[in-house]
Amino acid sequence: MAQQAFAIRYVAGYRSWAGAPYNCRYHAVAGMPIFRYRAFSADGRSETGSVEFSNESLAFASLTGQGLTVVELTEGPVSVGTPAARRGRHQKKIPLSAQADLAEQMALMLGSGMTLPQATRLLGEGAENQQIRRSFDRINRLVADGTDFPKALEGEAQAFSPLFVPLVEVSYASRNPVVILNSLSTFLRRQDNLRSEVGAALVYPAILLVGAAFMVIFLAIYLAPNLAPMFSSMGQEVPALIAAMVRFGELLAGYWFVFALLTGVLVGTLFLIWPRVSSRLRRFAFRMPKVGTVMATLSLARLSRTSALLLGSGLPLAVALRRTAELMPREPAGDSFTKAAQQLEGGGTASDIFVADSRLPQSFKEMFRYGETTNTLPLVLASVAASFESRAERQMQSLTRLIVPLVTLVVGGAVAAIVYLVMGAVLSVNDLGTL
Template identity: 25%
Template structure:
């Protein structure tokens, strides 16, 4: 549930303003209209006081994919929309999907279309899905559209899992190395520091440095925590600035090893999205506009926006892509061939298949390369701290 501040006028022309709670902006406007208020302006209240607290995403990718596949199967079997949403309320494990389906069922019974009902809950159902469902309602092939969308989101979930798998291992090992280092510096090194002090001998410079680092960690741990918080705030600030966020996305794509992985992932998602839209008879200009909203990488978004302009001027979709470094020759050539032959959806699907397969190989390769590197890094970090303790021990044994 979200909260919105609105301004408008009632049937007598009297100014009205206030706050209203609803699942979406569309639902808030509809409820106000039922109460005789014509809305001129409505904005979501983003203050934490007006936010529901939940951890992570509202709906897990896995739950959403299962829901969509079950929905597609029920509609394909001839079950009515109202019956399907009622059945899925009982089957889904997601409380947010369950809650939204209960209200969607009510909207369907009141005469709304499925796409209109789903648009009210845009924090659960993506705009791509609602646009495609609307296209299916108009063309009369909703069952086919739902099947295509179920397949699309299954592939997107698999793509996401591949990226998460590739990035999880180095991140886990890095966090583990940091925790071990903090544990050694906080609890183990101070024990030996007292012993070294009692020896009354000058310590090697390297050992003295580690002991100083240990003292700093124990005395000023709050500084380290503050730096982490400031880094998080700085990243959020940078992402709020379009130019800086764009440069950050460029940096991601040009990062050694992982940049190539992210490039393949974003190209696979873009081509798969366009292919699914065009295969469902969505006009190409509208398909590019929807893909622009789906893709999160600002570098690719900018090129897609240029492609919209190119199409509006009667030129090729691939024209802005040909001279851009993020798009490979394979992508632009396949798009050009598809446009000439009238089979653009098929060509885009083949490109998506290729990059999804490439992503499989890339993730396996990264895991095989990163694993020994991270083990060496972990060994060096722990070994460096242990070595600082061992070096003075040799001097102690010589004196004995």
């Protein structure tokens, strides 16, 4: 009965939601006061968020029961954009591989007859990942205090992949949760593999850049200062390159703390403004040749895969498309998914919106129209996602084969030029000494 009641509220929430923030539907259903809090966990981490209880005493008791030391608790509405809007906003992301293992273990437990709250409790007690253990411990405490399981799970959403919590919530009300959770596990593993491939492709260029930086520092601090006096002793002007490197070495040696401070300030500033910077870098990357092609392919693969998983979990097409756009807000084609959902709600067909979008490849448009016409979109979109993921992998391999020799050539050429100029100066000193 609890799962059936949740299913009714879940669908009703989507129908009345119409673009409202993801967690607002529970507030509308519960109708209880919202208490914002600031607290410290047992290991000293600061946490902010919000809870719903009938009075302040129950809210305080629930938070302290979770092992939190509450330093501030106030009643009032919470804006989704604020740090207190979602509990765990500052939580570190759980690795995708650990999330995939978690989804797979949940599927196994549910397949053996356990309920999702029971599986969550057991996984929280036996999890090797400390963050998973803390998150599930908080979920279990909230459930023990009477909070609905989906609502308790949503409080930890920031620690997981955007698709993890929605699909676990859907599986809670589904008749076939094992299939949904196994699909989620497969999706997360595929995402983790793609990230690993990108990271591996960048390792060699990064090593080259670090090695070049250390070589320049070595020349500036050790070699150049030993060469400069040789020119002065012979009454010759020190070459401009060696003089510049000597000056740079002196600055490093005499003001290293200033460089360290500036580096710390730069890193801290970058951390604070990273959301805006990353968005601009992402938009710039989409416009770059080769790189933009790979990113566009991966973006459409993610959108297709997410839509396929949501549709496969039993959500209506309009709801699945709208939710896909909201779970993937940074994807360029996400706005077309929102428009397609609006088109369906207005009595039209979603494929008309995608056909009119010039950013989408023709193969996606044709496959989506076919799936919508034959009512086989979950299978069609899963096939489309697999196709685009394979294409992106091939494109990344091609890009890697281009980037690695290019970076090697540029970095090696720069280092060779510096060494050539320095050695030229050394040889000129030897020529002077033989005169």
